[in-house]
Amino acid sequence: MQTQTVKIVVTGPFNSGKTEFIRSVSEIDVVSTEKKITAEAEKIKESTTVAMDFGRITVDDDLVLFLFGTPGQKRFDFMWEILSEGMLGFIVMVDSTRPETFKEARSILETFRAYAPTPYLVAANKQDSIDAWDVEDMRVALRLDPSIKILPCVAKKKSAVKTVLLELLYGILEEMDAAQSRSDEGA
Amino acid sequence: MTLKGNLKEFSFIQLLNLINLAKKSGALYIERPDVTCRMIFREGKLAFAELGNEQLPLITILYEAGLISTAQKELLSIRTAAMNEKAAGIFLISANYVDQTQVSTLLMTRFSEVVRKIFAWEDGFFRFEAGELIPDGRIPVHMDLENLIVEGARRLQEIEELKSEIPSLNMALKFTDRPDAEMRNFNLSVEEWRVINYIDPKNTIQQIAAAVKMDEIQIRRVVYTLLQAGLIEIVRPGGMPLRLPEKMFPTQNPDEQKSLVNRLIHRIRSI
Ligand SMILES: Nc1nc2c(ncn2[C@@H]2O[C@H](COP(=O)(O)OP(=O)(O)OP(=O)(O)O)[C@@H](O)[C@H]2O)c(=O)[nH]1
Numbered sequence A: 001m002q003t004q005t006v007k008i009v010v011t012g013p014f015n016s017g018k019t020e021f022i023r024s025v026s027e028i029d030v031v032s033t034e035k036k037i038t039a040e041a042e043k044i045k046e047s048t049t050v051a052m053d054f055g056r057i058t059v060d061d062d063l064v065l066f067l068f069g070t071p072g073q074k075r076f077d078f079m080w081e082i083l084s085e086g087m088l089g090f091i092v093m094v095d096s097t098r099p100e101t102f103k104e105a106r107s108i109l110e111t112f113r114a115y116a117p118t119p120y121l122v123a124a125n126k127q128d129s130i131d132a133w134d135v136e137d138m139r140v141a142l143r144l145d146p147s148i149k150i151l152p153c154v155a156k157k158k159s160a161v162k163t164v165l166l167e168l169l170y171g172i173l174e175e176m177d178a179a180q181s182r183s184d185e186g187a
Numbered sequence B: 001m002t003l004k005g006n007l008k009e010f011s012f013i014q015l016l017n018l019i020n021l022a023k024k025s026g027a028l029y030i031e032r033p034d035v036t037c038r039m040i041f042r043e044g045k046l047a048f049a050e051l052g053n054e055q056l057p058l059i060t061i062l063y064e065a066g067l068i069s070t071a072q073k074e075l076l077s078i079r080t081a082a083m084n085e086k087a088a089g090i091f092l093i094s095a096n097y098v099d100q101t102q103v104s105t106l107l108m109t110r111f112s113e114v115v116r117k118i119f120a121w122e123d124g125f126f127r128f129e130a131g132e133l134i135p136d137g138r139i140p141v142h143m144d145l146e147n148l149i150v151e152g153a154r155r156l157q158e159i160e161e162l163k164s165e166i167p168s169l170n171m172a173l174k175f176t177d178r179p180d181a182e183m184r185n186f187n188l189s190v191e192e193w194r195v196i197n198y199i200d201p202k203n204t205i206q207q208i209a210a211a212v213k214m215d216e217i218q219i220r221r222v223v224y225t226l227l228q229a230g231l232i233e234i235v236r237p238g239g240m241p242l243r244l245p246e247k248m249f250p251t252q253n254p255d256e257q258k259s260l261v262n263r264l265i266h267r268i269r270s271i
C-alpha cells in the first residue's frame, strides 16, 4: 500500500515563531526557504521564510504527517492558498509580545478560515517572555469566540508544541464526531 | 500580565474593546511627549478620565452647564474651596443645588470628551495598570463603553484597513452570545439596523450587502462597527462547521479517517 500523507499548516504573522515551532518536532531538519533579510524595516531578525517551511513526522510505514509553515510576510500571501489546499487543520501562531501584530494575525486567520472549513486553533507564542500578553486578553484582542481554542505556547519547547498539535487533532476528532452524529440524525 | 504597546499598532478602540469585553479593572495610561491621559475602569466600565492635569472644579462644570448662576458660582467657589471633588459633590447635592444623576451625567459628558480626543490619537504609548483605583477625592462614574466604541469604530474609514479586518465577504455573521449585550442600549444608525436584520449564519456578508443594497466598502464599514461593539462575530456560512472538506484525508471512509487521526495522536504523544 502506498504511504498516505496528511498535512497541517502553521501560519501567522512575520516573526511569530512558525519556523521554530516546526523545527521543534520535525524529524528532519526543517527544509526552510529562508532568506537573509535586507529591507531595513524588517531587520528585527536575520532571516525570514520566503516560500515555506517543511517538516515531517513519520507515523508508521503507511502514514506521514507534513507540517507546512507559511511565509509570514504579506507579500508572499499568494503562497497561502496553495499551501492550504487539502490541509487537515491549521495553527495560527501569534507573537504574544507584539500586540501590533494581532490585527494581522486576525486577518490571516480570517483568510485561512475562508479557504476551507477545517479545524484550527491559535497558539499564543513566546509565553516565556516577560512581555507576553495574557492569553485571555489575546483572545479578546483577536476576537476569538469562546469555542475557539487559544493555547499558550513556547515554540522552542517540544512539550508545548506537542500539546498544541494534540489539541488540534482532538479538535479534528470532535468535528468528525459532530459531523457523524449530524448525518446519523439526518438518516 | 503585561498590557502595553503603542496606539500606532494597537489602536485605542481595540483597547476599549478589550477592557469592555474582558471586564477589566485598573488604569489605562496613554503617554505622548506633551501630555498623558489616564482613564480608570471598573469591571469594564469607565469610572474616570483625565487628560493632563486639567482638573476643572465641579463648581465650574455646573456653571458651564447652566445649573448655577454667576453669583452662586462665586459664593459656592469660596464655600467649597477647601473641599475635594467628592466632598464638594456631597455638599452641593445635600444643599439641593443639583442631584446625583446630574453630577454623574456632567462628569460622563466630560469623560466622553476625553475619550473622543484620544480617538484622534494615532500614536502614543499605552500601559494598563490592573487594579488601580480612581484618585482619592474624585467622583467615580459608571459608564458603559459600548456606545463610545461604536462611535470610535465609525471613524475608521480606510479601505485597506477595512479589507484587512474583513478579508472575505463569503463568510457569514452571527450574534455573539454575550448575555449582557443589550441591543436596545446601542445608538446604532439606520444602516447598522438594516444590516442587523439580516444577521444569520445562513447569510453571507455578500448576500446581506445585496439585500440592503450596499457596496463592498459600505458593508465592511457597518460590519466592522458591529464587530468592534462586540455584537456580532464572523462565522463560516451555514452556521455549524459544514462537512469537513474531502481533500483533508487521503481516504473517504470515516472509520479509516478516525483511525488515521488516532494514529497521529498516538505518534505525537510519543515524540
Ligand atoms: N522567547 C521566545 N522566542 C521565540 C519563540 N519562538 C520563536 N522565537 C524567536 O522568534 C524569532 C522568530 O522565530 P521564527 O521561527 O523565525 O519565526 P517565523 O514565524 O518563522 O518568521 P518568518 O518566517 O520570518 O515569518 C526567532 O528569533 C526565534 O528564536 C518562543 O517561544 N519564545
Ligand SMILES: [Mg+2]
Binding pocket: A018, A019, A020, A048, A049, A053, A069, A072
Ligand atoms: Mg519562518
